[in-house]
Amino acid sequence: MRTTVALLAVLLAAGCSATPPAGTDGDLADDWAVPGAPAPFRPAAGQCHEHLTTNAAPDDYRPVDCGELHVSETVRVGTAADADVAPAAGTPGAKAAYRDCSDAAADFLGGPVRGARVAVQVVWPTRAGWAGGARWFRCDVTTADLDGRGRVSRTGSLAGELTHASPLRLACFDPEVSGGTVTAMTAVACGEAHRAEFAGLWTAPDISYARLESDTGLSAGGCRSAIARFAGLPDDSELQFRSGWISYNPTRAEWLSGERLVRCFIYFSERTFNRSLKNAGPGVLPVR
Template structure:
């Protein structure tokens, strides 16, 4: 015990009176900067994904090269406003993110994606990641059905897809109709036999989704105006006698996000066409 006490005293004394060896300034860190604080996980654009999700955790993030079979593609990553929790569907924060993604999709794709078999989705961090400081949202695009629910796999990027002719652009269709329900819209060339053609987008009013689904008279009037402009027809009460119409509303999720553009199609129950009706005029579409 005595020897230990003696050595401890010598050590403390040496620490107080002995200068550092030559070439050492006594700074144990050597002047190195402290390492930065760990940053929250941040996804990157330019990658694709095997499935579509509403939220993404760092542990589940497995991006693919877009030449591999995938379902969704990330084309932009935005920064969300600070809040205690991720924005809930229908809130101002969620709508702002969707609007940003929808606008950036036009640039990425090279054209209006609502006029194509495409859908835009916003992916958020998990609540756990948000509480750790994550404030990003991811903009993903998918090749989709007309109703916006189905996603198709592909093995190439969608970047610039709409800058020229594309099989994803909405054109002419051979519909299957049961009663008043469209059960299938098969895309065909406009030179092939068909009974429906995409005419354009109608901006629906800012109402409830239930009201949109129930308001068929309003949708009919809105789509007839779109059809009139598309086919070069007078937008008057005679439109109801020139053709029928089909509409595809945004999904409920899209509606909550602020999407108000309804897809409108000119439709004939019995007449078959082998040409586009763009600017066809009254002679081709007379009042019956």
């Protein structure tokens, strides 16, 4: 018993030494890292997603590899101005975010978005996320039909897609028209027989969407000027006797976001061409 007590005394004395071990300062509390302040969820650019959405919550954030089948790709994550609620459609804040995303998408793709079968989608935090301090907006791009409504899945990133001869670039088409309404626009190579070709963009005035959809005279004037520049034709009253036109307006959601660029196509109801009509001039497109 005396031996055991003596050994315990030695151990206690060693453990309570006034001199701390080498490399330590004897203070157990001063070297812990201070925990950072909690921050709301913020998505990342360069991610691809299986679904296209207008609002995203952390629980639903499941990006996939861009080499897998996906619908959208995030090209930028911006920061919105502080406000009680996220900007509603048509407000200055929502329009500013859409402009930011459109510019980022053009830089990412290597060309103007409205010149390709591509659409821009602004994604906002959910109401709960915004209330929790989230102030981001996500800029997603997706392949889309000419009318901007149909979304098409794809594999591979869209980075630099418009820096080369991409099939997403608007070029030549074989349209189907019924009763003055275009029912289909099938993309074809410009070396094949076709009756329509993308001629450029027309910037519509800041009017109501209902008027844009109904005022064909306004669209005709805007697109004929775009066609004249594209085909090297006089922009005069005789242009209507040289070719027809087809236009594709932005969607209502895009219009509320501030998108004003209308897609214009040179169109012929009977004539077909096996070449591009860029700078074709009056010799190829005479008054008829």
